[in-house]
Amino acid sequence: MVRRKWKALGLLITLTAVFVLAACGTKENSDSGSSSPTTSASAATGGTPTIDAIKSKGKLVVGVKFDTRLFGLKDPASGNVEGFDIDIAKGLAKQLLGDETKIELREVTSKTRIPMLDNGEIDLIIATMTINEERRKQVDFSEVYFNAGQSLLVKKGSPIQSVADVKKGTKVMAVKGATSVKNIKEKAPDATVLEFDNYQDAFSALRAGQGDALTTDNAILYGMASQDSNYEVVGGTFTEEPYGIAAKKGNADLVNAVNEYLASLKSSGEYDKIYEKWIGETPLK
Amino acid sequence: MHFRKQGGSNDMLNFSILERYIDSYLAGFYNTIQSSVLALIGSFVLGTVIAVFRIAPVKPLNWFGTAYVEFIRNIPLLLVVFFFYLGLPSLGITLDGFVCGTIGLAVYTSSFIAEAIRAGIMSVPKGQTEAALASGLTYLKTMRHIILPQAIKIVIPPLGNQFINLIKNSSILTVFAGFDLMYYGDIINTDTFDTFSTYIFVAMFYLLLTIPLSFAVVRIERRLARND
Numbered sequence: 347m348v349r350r351k352w353k354a355l356g357l358l359i360t361l362t363a364v365f366v367l368a369a370c371g372t373k374e375n376s377d378s379g380s381s382s383p384t385t386s387a388s389a390a391t392g393g394t395p396t397i398d399a400i401k402s403k404g405k406l407v408v409g410v411k412f413d414t415r416l417f418g419l420k421d422p423a424s425g426n427v428e429g430f431d432i433d434i435a436k437g438l439a440k441q442l443l444g445d446e447t448k449i450e451l452r453e454v455t456s457k458t459r460i461p462m463l464d465n466g467e468i469d470l471i472i473a474t475m476t477i478n479e480e481r482r483k484q485v486d487f488s489e490v491y492f493n494a495g496q497s498l499l500v501k502k503g504s505p506i507q508s509v510a511d512v513k514k515g516t517k518v519m520a521v522k523g524a525t526s527v528k529n530i531k532e533k534a535p536d537a538t539v540l541e542f543d544n545y546q547d548a549f550s551a552l553r554a555g556q557g558d559a560l561t562t563d564n565a566i567l568y569g570m571a572s573q574d575s576n577y578e579v580v581g582g583t584f585t586e587e588p589y590g591i592a593a594k595k596g597n598a599d600l601v602n603a604v605n606e607y608l609a610s611l612k613s614s615g616e617y618d619k620i621y622e623k624w625i626g627e628t629p630l631k
Numbered sequence: 632m633h634f635r636k637q638g639g640s641n642d643m644l645n646f647s648i649l650e651r652y653i654d655s656y657l658a659g660f661y662n663t664i665q666s667s668v669l670a671l672i673g674s675f676v677l678g679t680v681i682a683v684f685r686i687a688p689v690k691p692l693n694w695f696g697t698a699y700v701e702f703i704r705n706i707p708l709l710l711v712v713f714f715f716y717l718g719l720p721s722l723g724i725t726l727d728g729f730v731c732g733t734i735g736l737a738v739y740t741s742s743f744i745a746e747a748i749r750a751g752i753m754s755v756p757k758g759q760t761e762a763a764l765a766s767g768l769t770y771l772k773t774m775r776h777i778i779l780p781q782a783i784k785i786v787i788p789p790l791g792n793q794f795i796n797l798i799k800n801s802s803i804l805t806v807f808a809g810f811d812l813m814y815y816g817d818i819i820n821t822d823t824f825d826t827f828s829t830y831i832f833v834a835m836f837y838l839l840l841t842i843p844l845s846f847a848v849v850r851i852e853r854r855l856a857r858n859d
Contacts, residue, residue: 519808523821540728540808541818547806554720556727 394599397442400469406442408435409454409468415569416624417474420453427451430624431472434491434591437616438470441607460484463594470593470600474565477590486597487590488604493629495583496526497564499552501576506559508581512537517557519548526562529585545570552577563587568625645828652819659815660836666733666811667798667840673737674797675790678744685749688770696745704742708803711735716807728807740797747793751786752778784855791848795841802837812836 400406410431411418418429432451439449452468459471463485476494477487498518500506512518514536520527522541530539540557542548549570552560560567567579591608593600611617621629649656684696703711712735716728726734755778763773802813816833820826 522817541814542808543806543817550717551808554717555725556716556720 394603396469396593396597396600397603400442400600404443405448405450406435406439407450407452407467407469408438409459409462409471409473410435410451411455411473412453413455414474414566415572417565417569418451418472430492430620431474433620433623434611435470435472437611437620438472438604438607441610442603459592463592466594470591470604472591474563474589475592476563476587481592484595485592486595486601487592488601489608490588490590491608492565492589493583494563494565494587494589496529496561496585496587497567497579497583498581499549499560499567499570499577499579500558501552502578504558504580506580509533509584510581512559516559519552519557519560521545521548521562524562526585530561533584549573565589565625572626644831645823645825648819648823648825648828649832652815652822655815655819656812656832656836659810659812660839662729662804662810663798663801663812663836664840666729666736666804666809667801670733670736670740670797670801671794673734674740674744674793677737677741679748681741681745682748682752683774685745686752700742700745702742703739704746708735708739708800709806711739712803712807728804728809729811732801732804732807732809732811736797736801736803739800740793743793743796744790747789748782748786750789751782751784754785755781784852787848787852787855791844791852794848795844798840798844799837 410427410429412420412427414429414431416429417431418427420427435451436446436449440446452462454462454468454471454473456473456475459468459473459475460481462468463471471485472491474492474494475481477490481487498506498509498512506512506516509530512530512534516534516537517540518530518534518537519540519542520530522543527539527541530537540548540551542551545562545566548560551557553574560570564579564583571577571579591604593604608617611620618628621627681696681699684692685700687693712732715726715731715735719726719731752774759777759781760773763777764770768776801811803809804811805813805817808814812833816829820829823829
């Protein structure tokens with residue numbers, strides 16, 4: 347008898363839960379149902395739906411790196427995220443919303459950035475992202491905002507001054523699976539490439555004298571050189587890996603606005619200022 | 632290109648990876664065997680010496696042995712190898728990742744082996760040592776002819792376990808660019824994006840080493856038991 351009572355109670359609770367959840371479901375459905383026609387309508391008339399959405403939200407949500415020196419690095423003391431990418435992002439917020447503080451910086455990694463863009467968690471990716479054909483299928487890119495490329499980091503006074511000096515017996519450090527490994531093997535097929543799990547491990551090994559040079563994007567190498575002044579970036583770049591700002595596919599209005607912003611940044615000289623502030627050199631024209 | 636491959640291989644083990652990267656797998660497998668065998672010999676010799684230190688009737692040796700075991704076995708293997716890889720260069724000794732990994736592995740495992748051997752020796756009743764010494768045998772002869780032959784039977788199973796652990800722990804070499812099986816596995820993984828298949832094959836190569844070793848330990852154990 348008692349057991350049957352409990353069973354009945356359990357059933358009642360389950361049913362209630364189902365009804366409540368179902369009610370929530372319909373509510374959500376009706377919400378999205380009413381809003382979607384307006385979005386498509388404004389898109390059809392050639393308006394600026396994405397920018398309108400950002401304006402009504404009152405802030406621009408940008409996915410940036412929190413762990414990349416010079417481009418997007420969180421200062422553990424102040425909690426502020428700073429870098430080249432951050433300055434570019436703030437300028438864009440000022441252009442779109444009239445105030446550079448109307449911005450929310452979300453941490454992304456190379457793995458999470460495209461999924462986060464796709465599910466609407468972020469409006470844009472400004473996170474040392476190289477433009478390539480593979481990615482063009484998944485996102486819409488702006489014009490190039492930073493000309494990155496693979497380079498070499500060596501100890502000051504090293505006989506290696508460019509990729510041409512990397513010969514048989516030279517130990518070059520890189521990160522496992524990075525395209526930079528393939529590139530250095532093409533440019534210097536006789537070199538020994540030592541691959542590490544991450545840049546910090548590779549740099550530690552270089553500093554311990556376990557190898558002669560470290561290779562990856564110059565952007566990352568400049569960051570390491572700023573950490574330890576005994577090391578320098580040499581020989582310019584031997585690949586072209588242009589960084590772009592990415593928007594969700596189909597958000598043409600936002601990409602256009604970003605491109606206009608980048609053009610104005612360059613013509614006003616503001617771009618050179620940001621570049622020198624972080625990279626320590628003037629950009630090559 | 633990579634993404635299509637990833638999608639297609641989610642549902643099954645992708646044997647084309649094994650085919651395409653067989654040279655890498657074998658190169659890593661060979662280095663893992665080499666590192667494991669060297670570390671195994673090194674750890675056994677070192678472990679035996681430390682075990683003798685711990686039970687020898689000389690106090691400073693006891694202290695040294697105890698300090699060694701307690702220090703080494705209570706820190707992560709990763710840190711032991713870090714010391715050799717990143718610490719030694721500041722003393723002017725630079726050894727590559729393979730050598731540092733192998734030495735670190737030998738040192739780390741030796742602390743466990745020392746404990747296993749010591750436990751085996753201690754399990755032989757003390758009266759036997761006293762009787763042997765009383766009948767005029769030296770300490771070393773007592774060890775060699777009376778104690779160690781009995782201790783070895785007790786020590787075999789835990790030693791086997793340590794050697795199996797050593798083979799698996801040799802994957803630490805990947806962190807130090809030691810060109811072992813795991814190192815190549817990591818690289819194949821970043822090339823194919825098929826993590827599941829890549830590492831299943833890595834696991835298979837490790838099993839090729841550890842399973843025969845397990846069986847060998849069981850057989851030796853049985854044979855020694857028969858001699859009783």
